[in-house]
Amino acid sequence: MTDLKLELKEKIIEQLNLEDVSITEIGDNxxxxxxxxxxxxxxxxxxxxxxxxxxxxxxxxxKEGKKIFESVETMATYITSKKAN
Amino acid sequence: xxxRVYINSxxxxxxxxxxxxxxxxxxxxVHYDTTISVISPNYKDYIPPAAARRMAKGIKMSTVxxxxxxxxxxxxxxxxxxxxxxxxCIDDSEKxxxxxxxxxEQFLTPTRFIQSxxxxxxxxxxxxxxxxxxxxxxxxxxxxxxSCLIDAMMQIQLEEAKNILVGGVDELVAHxxxxxxxxxHIKKTPVESSKLLTSKTAGCVxxxxxxxxxxxxxxxxxxYAELIGVRTYNTLSKEQLAQTVTEFLRxxxxxxxxxxxxxxxxxxxxxFDAYYDLLTQDMFLNTAQAYYKHLSGEYDTxxxxxxxxxxxxxxxxxxxxxxxLNQITTATPRTILLYNQYRGEYHSLVLLRQC
Amino acid sequence: xxxxxAITGMGVISAIGNNVEENYRSLVSNTIGITKISHIDTVxxxxxxxxxxxATNSELEAQLGLSPDSWSRTSLLAVxxxxxxxxxxxxxxxxxxxxxxxxxxxxxxxxxxEQYFYEYFENDKTWHHINGLHAGDSTQKIAxxxxxxASFTTTISTACSSAANAIMLGARMIKSGRLDRVIVGGAxxxxxxxxxxxxxxxxxxxxxxxxxxxxRKGLNLGESAAYLVLESDAVVAKENKKVLGYVKGYGNANxxxxxxxxxxxxxxxxxxxxxxxxxxxxxxxxxDYINAHGTATPNNDLxxxxxMVRVFDGKVPEFSSTxxxxxxxxxxxxxxxxxxxxxxxxxxxxxxxxxxxTPMQEFDLLPQTELKQKELQVVLSNSFGxxxxxxxxxFSKQA
Numbered sequence: 001m002t003d004l005k006l007e008l009k010e011k012i013i014e015q016l017n018l019e020d021v022s023i024t025e026i027g028d029n030x031x032x033x034x035x036x037x038x039x040x041x042x043x044x045x046x047x048x049x050x051x052x053x054x055x056x057x058x059x060x061x062x063k064e065g066k067k068i069f070e071s072v073e074t075m076a077t078y079i080t081s082k083k084a085n
Numbered sequence: 086x087x088x089r090v091y092i093n094s095x096x097x098x099x100x101x102x103x104x105x106x107x108x109x110x111x112x113x114x115v116h117y118d119t120t121i122s123v124i125s126p127n128y129k130d131y132i133p134p135a136a137a138r139r140m141a142k143g144i145k146m147s148t149v150x151x152x153x154x155x156x157x158x159x160x161x162x163x164x165x166x167x168x169x170x171x172x173x174c175i176d177d178s179e180k181x182x183x184x185x186x187x188x189x190e191q192f193l194t195p196t197r198f199i200q201s202x203x204x205x206x207x208x209x210x211x212x213x214x215x216x217x218x219x220x221x222x223x224x225x226x227x228x229x230x231x232s233c234l235i236d237a238m239m240q241i242q243l244e245e246a247k248n249i250l251v252g253g254v255d256e257l258v259a260h261x262x263x264x265x266x267x268x269x270h271i272k273k274t275p276v277e278s279s280k281l282l283t284s285k286t287a288g289c290v291x292x293x294x295x296x297x298x299x300x301x302x303x304x305x306x307x308x309y310a311e312l313i314g315v316r317t318y319n320t321l322s323k324e325q326l327a328q329t330v331t332e333f334l335r336x337x338x339x340x341x342x343x344x345x346x347x348x349x350x351x352x353x354x355x356x357f358d359a360y361y362d363l364l365t366q367d368m369f370l371n372t373a374q375a376y377y378k379h380l381s382g383e384y385d386t387x388x389x390x391x392x393x394x395x396x397x398x399x400x401x402x403x404x405x406x407x408x409x410l411n412q413i414t415t416a417t418p419r420t421i422l423l424y425n426q427y428r429g430e431y432h433s434l435v436l437l438r439q440c
Numbered sequence: 441x442x443x444x445x446a447i448t449g450m451g452v453i454s455a456i457g458n459n460v461e462e463n464y465r466s467l468v469s470n471t472i473g474i475t476k477i478s479h480i481d482t483v484x485x486x487x488x489x490x491x492x493x494x495a496t497n498s499e500l501e502a503q504l505g506l507s508p509d510s511w512s513r514t515s516l517l518a519v520x521x522x523x524x525x526x527x528x529x530x531x532x533x534x535x536x537x538x539x540x541x542x543x544x545x546x547x548x549x550x551x552x553x554e555q556y557f558y559e560y561f562e563n564d565k566t567w568h569h570i571n572g573l574h575a576g577d578s579t580q581k582i583a584x585x586x587x588x589x590a591s592f593t594t595t596i597s598t599a600c601s602s603a604a605n606a607i608m609l610g611a612r613m614i615k616s617g618r619l620d621r622v623i624v625g626g627a628x629x630x631x632x633x634x635x636x637x638x639x640x641x642x643x644x645x646x647x648x649x650x651x652x653x654x655x656r657k658g659l660n661l662g663e664s665a666a667y668l669v670l671e672s673d674a675v676v677a678k679e680n681k682k683v684l685g686y687v688k689g690y691g692n693a694n695x696x697x698x699x700x701x702x703x704x705x706x707x708x709x710x711x712x713x714x715x716x717x718x719x720x721x722x723x724x725x726x727x728d729y730i731n732a733h734g735t736a737t738p739n740n741d742l743x744x745x746x747x748m749v750r751v752f753d754g755k756v757p758e759f760s761s762t763x764x765x766x767x768x769x770x771x772x773x774x775x776x777x778x779x780x781x782x783x784x785x786x787x788x789x790x791x792x793x794x795x796x797x798t799p800m801q802e803f804d805l806l807p808q809t810e811l812k813q814k815e816l817q818v819v820l821s822n823s824f825g826x827x828x829x830x831x832x833x834x835f836s837k838q839a
Contacts, residue, residue: 152539203597
């Protein structure tokens with residue numbers, strides 16, 4: 001789980017071109033959108049593709065992303081639960 | 086009475102060091118190539134990292150250039166934003182196409198597609214300064230920038246807007262260059278800047294750049310020149326050219342003797358530079374002549390560099406030696422005519438006057 | 441006193457017809473053009489539905505007397521529609537007046553560019569498409585085909601409001617006296633580029649689009665070309681022209697909210713509609729019918745609906761989106777809907793907003809769902825695009 005969270009942070013930084021952000025600056029429970037990392041709806045779409053491409057998880061409705069992408073913690077939990085199924 | 090239109094500020098990112106307004110081609114960068122990239126400012130000085138992370142190069146260049154123009158005009162916002170671009174943020178378009186093909190339409194992400202929209206530059210500038218006014222993008226090859234000028238002039242003259250940000254931007258991108266080299270639109274062998282017009286080879290030296298200007302109804306301390314007239318023509322035969330120029334000048338109650346400086350879009354393409362020769366060797370033989378694409382390179386909105394050059398000349402009464410085409414000089418370049426065309430199409434005439 | 445901007449000719453090719461007459465017949469007989477995709481081989485063919493022009497490229501080329509694979513499909517559609525408009529306006533000498541051409545497009549020659557992206561380097565038989573990528577190419581082809589010389593031509597690309605903006609610029613150029621006559625409109629063909637692009641935004645419906653429905657799932661992409669001939673009062677008088685309708689008002693504004701999405705309350709749309717009414721010198725109660733942008737994406741219909749409620753102070757006239765018939769034809773939407781608006785005025789009909797079942801929860805707006813006869817004087821047409829671009833056009837029976 002910890003490895004997955006680290007991996008997710010790396011991927012978020014790379015995929016979303018967050019050049020000035022380092023892994024240590026993203027806390028597991030920091031909000032990714034709005035106040036926290038400041039991501040927006042286009043980033044959410046980018047993350048949906050990342051879920052599909054890297055973890056084989058498809059989201060049909062972008063609204064589903066809202067809960068999943070709350071934080072690195074929620075993303076990791078979601079991916080782990082999907083993989084367990 | 087029709088409102089006058091003033092060029093109140095300039096901003097440029099080009100293949101020369103032009104991103105700061107306090108100098109005027111004091112140092113010339115000599116290029117020896119078939120393509121030229123811009124001399125980039127430090128984008129981080131202008132754009133916060135969070136905003137820059139999804140920006141295509143065309144948007145970055147435009148952000149710097151438009152910010153420079155807005156600052157010089159002393160404005161934080163404008164009534165309208167009008168941008169010309171031949172190809173928009175084509176680097177993103179090409180990467181999106183190759184991703185579609187290479188990944189067989191799977192795992193594509195939206196950012197490149199969004200940037201590919203031709204109006205992403207005008208949209209992002211509006212978003213950046215919070216401008217809810219008129220917002221247009223012209224995408225008509227080498228007449229894109231001039232289309233913006235026509236629209237902006239009309240808005241000011243019809244009193245639809247007081248201050249308008251106009252600009253032109255294009256990116257230099259590998260696939261576009263490689264394909265256009267196949268069809269001889271781009272030179273196959275390098276040429277040194279100062280020898281561009283004697284290369285006698287087909288095609289141009291392709292480049293990129295972003296030029297922005299504030300056009301206003303009111304003259305102010307920062308004003309460069311008055312924009313008198315703009316016309317574009319989808320076609321013009323060589324036989325029609327002189328007559329067309331004469332008619333254009335007559336519309337503004339001028340004749341060729343009234344022109345103090347003519348700024349020409351020579352790009353070193355042996356197949357099409359003859360258009361300019363028709364003017365330089367006849368109607369404007371005894372007029373001061375300038376050219377600029379050996380400095381800026383060619384791209385759809387390279388005439389924005391020409392407009393920048395002419396504006397600077399009008400303000401400073403100086404034509405840098407590197408831009409001189411003949412030996413004739415003029416102490417006060419009061420009236421300046423610009424003529425540009427690309428591959429025999431997209432002709433444009435632009436007239437400026439000192440004020 | 442503003443000059444009247446007369447519409448004297450129209451041409452259109454879309455998923456619901458190859459000319460104006462066919463389009464009108466489809467609109468009044470609930471004949472929709474949304475199908476599975478047949479002309480483009482895409483992996484998404486089972487997940488999407490589109491509004492395709494039925495003719496293949498070969499058929500369009502034959503119609504224009506071109507050899508196979510001459511042009512982008514955008515140019516083929518463009519020239520067909522532009523020629524219909526010129527013929528409809530009864531123009532014989534295109535250079536007789538100060539005539540201009542203003543076209544809107546988003547994809548330009550992207551269909552050929554994506555097809556030959558790698559093949560360009562191996563096959564010189566494809567090279568004539570290399571310079572067809574840029575958006576101005578289809579415009580120049582129309583100008584050449586119509587015989588325009590030494591004329592003002594330009595191309596506008598403001599995403600899905602492109603052609604609406606072309607109409608607006610044309611009207612302004614006639615009003616200012618710069619042109620006597622102008623052909624305005626737009627063309628966009630379907631391409632893998634747009635299909636995949638909109639797919640990444642997750643706003644494509646897998647079934648028939650349902651504008652202003654609470655359960656709307658997104659848009660169907662479409663392709664089309666449409667052009668209108670605008671002429672000054674002086675030309676109309678001199679040539680004794682039949683006038684089909686007038687461009688009465690126009691407005692363009694920017695939402696300045698988001699790169700692709702519209703603001704929740706439709707600020708840009710409100711500004712555009714108000715501006716158009718101001719230019720026309722009309723109050724909101726003069727509007728008899730709204731041809732809405734109504735793309736059937738969750739975002740657009742909410743934003744546009746709220747904007748209509750705001751502008752019309754709750755008293756929104758009959759409105760419908762014709763996207764259920766044609767799909768969303770991107771750049772061209774504003775031009776085909778301009779043609780439809782003029783046809784509505786001429787025939788005093790309001791087109792049905794098809795596929796509507798459930799009212800949206802956010803407001804109590806009900807689109808017109810049945811074809812309705814109503815005496816119309818003024819029709820308002822909205823077109824909104826990426827980059828926050830919002831345009832409203834007003835068409836009228838009287839100058």
